Amino acid sequence: MKLGVMEAVGAAMVLSLAILAIFAPALAPHDPTQAVAETFGNPGAPSLAFPLGTDQLGRDVLSRVVFGARITLTIGVAATAIMMTIGVAIGLVSGFFGGVADFLLMRFTDVVLTLPGLLLAMALVTVLGPSLLSVLGVIGLISWTGIARVVRAETLSMAQRDFVMAARALGAPAPRLIGRHVFPNVLPIIIVMAALGTSGALLLDAALSFLGLAVPPPAPSWGRMIEEANTYFLTAPWLAAFPGLAIFYAVLGFNLLGYGFLRRRARTTSL
Amino acid sequence: MLGYITRRIVFGAAVLLGTSIITFMLAFVVPGDPAVAMAGAKADPQTLASIRKELGLDQPIAVQYMRYLDRAVHGDLGRSYIRRESVTGLILSRFPATAILALAAMVLSLVLGVPMGVLAAAYRDRAADNALLVFSLALVSVPVFWLGAMLLIVGGLYLRSFPLGGFGDWKSLVLPTVTLALGSAGYYSRILHTNLVDALDQDYVRTARGKGLSRARVMAKHALANAMLPLVTLAGLDLAGLLSGVVLTETVFNWPGIGRLAFEAVFNLDVPLIMGTVLFSAFLIVVANLVVDLLYVWLDPRIRLGEHG
Numbered sequence: 001m002k003l004g005v006m007e008a009v010g011a012a013m014v015l016s017l018a019i020l021a022i023f024a025p026a027l028a029p030h031d032p033t034q035a036v037a038e039t040f041g042n043p044g045a046p047s048l049a050f051p052l053g054t055d056q057l058g059r060d061v062l063s064r065v066v067f068g069a070r071i072t073l074t075i076g077v078a079a080t081a082i083m084m085t086i087g088v089a090i091g092l093v094s095g096f097f098g099g100v101a102d103f104l105l106m107r108f109t110d111v112v113l114t115l116p117g118l119l120l121a122m123a124l125v126t127v128l129g130p131s132l133l134s135v136l137g138v139i140g141l142i143s144w145t146g147i148a149r150v151v152r153a154e155t156l157s158m159a160q161r162d163f164v165m166a167a168r169a170l171g172a173p174a175p176r177l178i179g180r181h182v183f184p185n186v187l188p189i190i191i192v193m194a195a196l197g198t199s200g201a202l203l204l205d206a207a208l209s210f211l212g213l214a215v216p217p218p219a220p221s222w223g224r225m226i227e228e229a230n231t232y233f234l235t236a237p238w239l240a241a242f243p244g245l246a247i248f249y250a251v252l253g254f255n256l257l258g259y260g261f262l263r264r265r266a267r268t269t270s271l
Numbered sequence: 272m273l274g275y276i277t278r279r280i281v282f283g284a285a286v287l288l289g290t291s292i293i294t295f296m297l298a299f300v301v302p303g304d305p306a307v308a309m310a311g312a313k314a315d316p317q318t319l320a321s322i323r324k325e326l327g328l329d330q331p332i333a334v335q336y337m338r339y340l341d342r343a344v345h346g347d348l349g350r351s352y353i354r355r356e357s358v359t360g361l362i363l364s365r366f367p368a369t370a371i372l373a374l375a376a377m378v379l380s381l382v383l384g385v386p387m388g389v390l391a392a393a394y395r396d397r398a399a400d401n402a403l404l405v406f407s408l409a410l411v412s413v414p415v416f417w418l419g420a421m422l423l424i425v426g427g428l429y430l431r432s433f434p435l436g437g438f439g440d441w442k443s444l445v446l447p448t449v450t451l452a453l454g455s456a457g458y459y460s461r462i463l464h465t466n467l468v469d470a471l472d473q474d475y476v477r478t479a480r481g482k483g484l485s486r487a488r489v490m491a492k493h494a495l496a497n498a499m500l501p502l503v504t505l506a507g508l509d510l511a512g513l514l515s516g517v518v519l520t521e522t523v524f525n526w527p528g529i530g531r532l533a534f535e536a537v538f539n540l541d542v543p544l545i546m547g548t549v550l551f552s553a554f555l556i557v558v559a560n561l562v563v564d565l566l567y568v569w570l571d572p573r574i575r576l577g578e579h580g
Contacts, residue, residue, distance in 0.1 A: 110286065114556050114557065115290060115549070116552040116556075119516075119533050119545075119552065122533075123297060207414065207416060211518070223414075233420055237424045244417035247414050248412055266465070
């Protein structure tokens with residue numbers, strides 16, 4: 001598949017983050033958990049030695065942002081895997097079988113879509129206690145509705161195609177029809193939805209972190225860094241500014257990737 | 272048509288019922304004893320027992336749920352454990368602040384988003400279109416609480432043009448409104464762009480152009496009229512979402528609305544208040560859905576004539 005400029009830029013941004021996450025120990029100038037500046041409990045402004053400044057514990061913000069890519073991307077990708085599993089399963093079953101199953105699954109999807117997502121996520125994470133598992137699970141559980149709808153629509157149109165009809169006429173059982181014929185053709189839109197889902201998961205994780213429901217320390221996720229900077233918003237804005245920019249960069253990368261493909265698709269199918 | 276409306280109302284009621292069951296179950300998962308939460312940790316067993324009886328906590332879950340539902344239908348959402356006030360009263364007292372912010376944000380996001388979408392569609396596949404697409408994607412990629420904090424630092428601290436949060440005169444409304452509106456503006460412009468591009472490919476647009484109508488007139492009278500419909504739906508639902516409180520923005524700006532009330536409720540594990548705010552939010556969304564559906568019946572003759580029955 002040929003890449004458009006938008007997807008290429010998005011892919012490059014995502015790739016740069018992956019490299020940052022994988023080679024964090026080599027790329028970060030300092031240990032993200034150790035005090036390296038003697039600022040006596042005050043955040044240090046950006047300087048030549050510490051380009052992004054230091055935090056209230058004397059830790060290097062740049063190093064923390066670099067290491068933050070690890071936990072942030074892990075949460076983004078893992079939460080997306082959960083929401084994709086639920087969304088794709090419901091979408092495939094609903095679109096392929098239709099009838100009562102479709103009706104019930106789609107009404108269920110409508111109900112979940114109506115629920116106030118962030119409030120529910122807050123309540124659930126609070127009740128379960130903030131941990132990597134609870135944050136992942138809750139993001140996955142409330143974010144699959146859009147995916148299910150798109151996959152259902154795509155499956156519906158695929159199930160009517162001649163090659164699926166032919167396989168069905170030859171007596172192929174439903175699991176084989178779905179696995180061998182429908183799924184591979186729905187896969188492109190699933191990949192696009194995964195990119196967009198990741199950007200949504202990153203934003204939701206950041207929001208939960210900001211509200212104090214982050215994955216607990218020592219993991220320095222970007223959202224958590226902003227939350228910890230809360231008391232210094234007005235005196236040391238760099239503490240919140242740089243992790244926020246990092247989140248923005250990551251979300252934009254995944255969005256460019258996803259929407260770039262969507263746009264190309266809309267253009268080619270309308271021809 | 273009557274069947275369509277009836278089905279929509281039944282569906283709305285079902286959604287509310289489902290939401291109430293989910294929130295009610297949530298209340299049972301929350302650790303801690305409501306009686307202890309109300310009376311304090313030092314209360315003697317007799318007091319606790321009498322509170323349990325008063326709250327109906329000694330009844331089976333199904334009975335408790337039916338009682339809750341019965342009271343909720345009559346507008347009684349119980350009493351907050353922490354604030355010791357009626358949940359309905361608390362929500363209503365916070366509603367004006369949230370409503371002002373929600374309406375201002377909705378107006379600003381449409382004022383910014385609609386022209387962006389129209390412009391992008393008018394310059395389809397050209398540099399301006401691509402630039403607007405990337406710009407709108409950038410807008411939806413900004414974490415809203417971070418944007419709020421940055422606006423607060425720049426507008427409140429450095430420029431000293433706006434107050435550092437709180438609810439006061441019109442100046443206090445500016446930064447939270449902008450914070451909320453930018454993301455939605457990016458989103459609306461994308462949706463409108465997609466719909467407009469679809470509409471511009473239709474035969475009726477070609478016919479209108481063939482009749483010699485100007486580009487601008489075809490865009491305004493023909494394409495936009497059709498492309499705006501889905502946007503109206505979306506904006507209606509978004510408004511309901513905004514009216515039920517914007518947790519992040521209200522928290523950043525210390526805005527005394529329902530969102531912050533819900534935020535406090537979650538952190539205090541104030542179960543009746545959590546259930547109340549979630550249910551209130553679902554109620555607004557269901558009502559907005561119904562209004563939009565009815566609007567469609569009025570706007571789209573195909574539904575009125577039963578084709579989409």
